[in-house]
Structures are given as C-alpha cells and as structure tokens.
Amino acid sequence: MVEIVKPALEHLPSYKAALERGWSPDNVRLMEATREQLAAIDQDPAAFLASLDDPEARGGPITLPDGTQVPRLPGFRRWIWDGEASGSIGFRWQKGTADLPSHVLGHIGYAVVPWKQGRGYATQALRLMLGEARVIGLPHVEITAKPGNPASHKVILANGGRLVERFFEDAAYGGVESLRFRIDL
Numbered sequence: 001m002v003e004i005v006k007p008a009l010e011h012l013p014s015y016k017a018a019l020e021r022g023w024s025p026d027n028v029r030l031m032e033a034t035r036e037q038l039a040a041i042d043q044d045p046a047a048f049l050a051s052l053d054d055p056e057a058r059g060g061p062i063t064l065p066d067g068t069q070v071p072r073l074p075g076f077r078r079w080i081w082d083g084e085a086s087g088s089i090g091f092r093w094q095k096g097t098a099d100l101p102s103h104v105l106g107h108i109g110y111a112v113v114p115w116k117q118g119r120g121y122a123t124q125a126l127r128l129m130l131g132e133a134r135v136i137g138l139p140h141v142e143i144t145a146k147p148g149n150p151a152s153h154k155v156i157l158a159n160g161g162r163l164v165e166r167f168f169e170d171a172a173y174g175g176v177e178s179l180r181f182r183i184d185l
C-alpha cells in the first residue's frame, strides 16, 4: 500500500537513505537539491522537516535556476511512503486564485525513487494530493510536464487531467517547451 505522509522524524532515516542513493526530490535542481537537503538534515533535522510544511509561506525567497529570487508561495510537501521513503510530492498555490506566476511550473510536482517506479505510486500520490488541494478550495490545479516525459503525462491523465497548452517555460528555466495540464477539482 502506498500513502502520502506529512514528513516527520520517524520517516527521516529512510528519506535520507534515498537521498544518499542519489535520488533527487527536485526535478529542476536535481543533485544540487539532494546535497542541500542532506546538509540541512545533518544540521537541524527538526528545522528541515518544518521547512517542508509552509502553508503561510514563512520561508525565505526561492532561487530559480538562473539565480533570480522570487517570493515563496504557500505550500507543503508530502512524502510518498510504502513503509519506506518512495518519493516526494509538493503542492503550492496563491491565496484566493488558481492562477500562478509564470515562473511557477504548476501547482503540484512529484518524483518517485527510481527503484520503485512503475508500481502506480505517482498516480496514487497525485490522487491523494488532489484531495488535499480540494480542501484549500481551488477550482482546479495546473501541472506542467515536458513533452518527453510520458510517465508523468500518464500520471496526470489517469487523474482526470487534460492538456491545456504547449508553452515555453520562463527564461529563468532556460525557455524550453513544456506542456500545461489542468485537473478540475
């Protein structure tokens, strides 16, 4: 069985082991994020866990891949869990609107550890996260995925998503083409 859990101390050893195996929960910053998280866990585990749950956007600004800094949106992260850390799924939003700034690539992002892919974990995690998004009160969520990521497209379509448009990511991300999907809540 797979579930999504609010990251807590009891999950941390398994999550840390996944990072140490070279997995990244961040699809944009990849190993840079892995290294940062391992350092943060070593420095102050409780503060690291607290930083993952930030519905009031109390954390500091976000640095985009080109170094630009932007304000943090409200958001929180859940870990995909089957008795071991299996992945990560995050949700962020703007208060009072389903719109996102153009530099934010979707409301929801996810990654499953490579050694547990293809078991339906991402599909189930997104289904569960949509339940949490409904509680926030948004009419829909947007998820973006690269044209060359059919596994992610399937995850979105299996959750009632539809393709809205092809677009070019902000220059801060390198301006490559991507796909925008929408899921009504």
Ligand SMILES: CC(C)(COP(=O)(O)OP(=O)(O)OC[C@H]1O[C@@H](n2cnc3c(N)ncnc32)[C@H](O)[C@@H]1OP(=O)(O)O)[C@@H](O)C(=O)NCCC(=O)NCCS
Residues within 6 Å of the ligand: 027, 110, 111, 112, 113, 116, 117, 118, 119, 120, 121, 122, 123, 124, 144, 145, 146, 149, 150, 151, 152, 154, 155, 158
């Ligand atoms: C995308 C990702 C999260 C999917 O996780 P997952 O747990 O393996 O997904 P699921 O098991 O729920 O499977 C999704 C579907 O994609 C299919 N799939 C998996 N890999 C595939 C591939 N390389 N090509 C085509 N389809 C693929 C699966 O068979 C499944 O289809 P099915 O339901 O018809 O059997 C995972 O591949 C991943 O972490 N990738 C790296 C990070 C990433 O790309 N995140 C998404 C950014 S938008």
